[in-house]
Amino acid sequence: MFDQTNYLINFESKQIRDSILKTLTEVSGLNTTIKNAEKRFAQSGLTQKWVNHEISNFEYLMQMNTFAGRTYNDLSQYPVFPWIIADYTSNRLDLTKPETFRDLAWPVGALNPDNRSYLKEKFDGFEDPTGSIQKFHYGTHYSNAPTVMHYLIRLEPFTGLHIQLQEMVQN
Numbered sequence: 001m002f003d004q005t006n007y008l009i010n011f012e013s014k015q016i017r018d019s020i021l022k023t024l025t026e027v028s029g030l031n032t033t034i035k036n037a038e039k040r041f042a043q044s045g046l047t048q049k050w051v052n053h054e055i056s057n058f059e060y061l062m063q064m065n066t067f068a069g070r071t072y073n074d075l076s077q078y079p080v081f082p083w084i085i086a087d088y089t090s091n092r093l094d095l096t097k098p099e100t101f102r103d104l105a106w107p108v109g110a111l112n113p114d115n116r117s118y119l120k121e122k123f124d125g126f127e128d129p130t131g132s133i134q135k136f137h138y139g140t141h142y143s144n145a146p147t148v149m150h151y152l153i154r155l156e157p158f159t160g161l162h163i164q165l166q167e168m169v170q171n
Contacts, residue, residue: 008073041067075145075161083108109138 011017041064050060065071065079072078086102087093093100102111110116119137126135146165152158 037067037069070143075148076141076143078143078148080143107138108142 011020044063044067046055046060046063049055050057055063061081062079070077070079082104084101084104085093087097087100090100102108106116110119123135123137128134145161149158149162149165153162
């Protein structure tokens with residue numbers, strides 16, 4: 001929702017869903033024709049609010065995650081934040097030096113030239129005998145349930161979920 005509340009509703013049929021959506025649209029006056037998240041994001045004015053310092057970096061990134069369909073309610077679509085710092089050795093970060101920040105032209109897994117070369121080799125050498133799978137650089141997404149549980153293992157419900165995952169793996 002635009003107010004950032006989330007609802008998961010499971011309808012018995014497409015017809016019931018469409019009927020309820022039509023009624024909600026008529027009652028609320030909301031325009032449901034804008035289905036493309038990129039278009040909705042552009043029309044939201046959030047970037048301009050961020051540029052004007054009307055919202056914080058955190059709020060801007062959370063809004064971007066929401067428009068991308070990311071939520072705390074789904075471990076496979078957990079919100080993500082960019083890794084932007086490259087200098088982990090200085091006692092004090094100099095935010096005026098470009099070297100302080102990572103090169104955003106490359107994904108994190110390809111920052112190192114050796115890793116980049118390995119990824120290219122893997123990509124170029126991949127062939128699906130069935131012809132149904134296209135070439136890819138990464139076999140998994142960086143935001144997946146086990147990764148989220150790993151980083152949040154000290155907090156419930158993630159501790160319990162991690163234990164359940166390990167029990168399934170062992171059996």
